[in-house]
Amino acid sequence: MTTFQPAIAATLDHLQARVLVRGWLSANNIVFHQDGQGQLVDTGYVSHADQTLVLVDHALAGRPLAEVVNTHLHSDHCGGNAALAARWPGLRITVPAASRSKLLPWDDGQLSYRETGQRCPPFVPQAFLADGDMLQLGGRPWQVHAAPGHDPDAVLLFEPETATLISGDALWQQRLAIIFPELDDTPGFDDAARVLDRIEALQPRLVLPGHGEPFTDVAAALAASRQRLAAFQAAPLKHRAHAARSLVVYNMLEHRRRPRQALVDWIASTPIFLKALQCVGDPDRAQRAAEATVARLLADGVLTASQADGIDQVQMADD
Template structure:
């Protein structure tokens, strides 16, 4: 049986470059009745642990290291014993939030993680952050896009460590190459599909987020 995807929304604050914004984050739990991984441990470790329902947590996977996606990761790791996985290019951002706790292992482009018999392929998609990754689960026809791609366009690139031409390249080359029916489960807001977003690439470039 393929893994299932559970969805939790947590609320807190995104802080960067001296500003703060109230945000709601999507936390994705992928697994079966006995084991799971968490994608983006945002804001509320206790709520995420409760949503696991006693399942063994195999890993806490960070799509990137903006504080709103990782602020609960150390507490969740301490509570469950699960390792925290992050792409090395996002360590400078990670250290802004957790200067005294480093991730346990690095994510690398092309790496394949497996949970409950389901593969999660790591796609390095820099732009929103240098070490941003998406996780493609072909058996689930799903990609977990973090803040790289949303319903309606790319993630924000107006703050430090981000770059608009780079995120456009990442989306064009890595995400829009996926099957059109692939569900895009985002870091904030509603899900979409690759097919729904692909026709709008030129519009995004013209807008120049």
């Protein structure tokens, strides 16, 4: 279990919260205690669902899990919902209201999973969060703020007394998450910039991000995100290339090692890459762009090449 600096640990205790910092394939999980029951914000990726169950069980110390809240419905934030609902029947699943029509009924075409080639087992939500709502977490009222940009439907959760922000993927300490609408030629950069302004106006003193450790130097994180966002706005092709790389890495975090050609073929046939790399309807160009993306990840040392059974393989460099 990660230990945090004393001031952060004290605030989390005060909020009846525990932050389970996960690897990048799974978003962090935040466990709250309320009325002898548990609540959980974000549930990780499906391939880590067993680990999520163990971690949440441990954090709850025998109490039942009553509610799951998702900041947004990317596969690394809600991939554990179905397993948790199976483990705790009657679990209430609360999601952003803007996603409601994509879930009821479950619509693979509207949700991002088919598009990104990622997996997420279906679940049924019972409650919805909209901008301006209040939500009880750990026995305290948390504000709900819309946070479009990275994901058009996403929400932020903010507790005013301690000025603690659950930022999802809208603000990380160092990096900036992909602005997904832009890959589909839909404006998203300006929304992302407005969300950073909105976060600044809330004056958070502690941020619990979707990925990475909790942090308190919010001004530095906002400055870094704004700088990165401005660079992407000035050169949208760089954002597209960055998005393609990040999505390949995400896939490799699940596979760890796979035949190089299988990875290239997967990239060249997965819709999000065709859009990001601007090769919709041009399979030859898609193959070349996919090969170039893998080659750059190898050249940069993010992936390494090997051979197994006479077949060229790629794997995560840190394996």
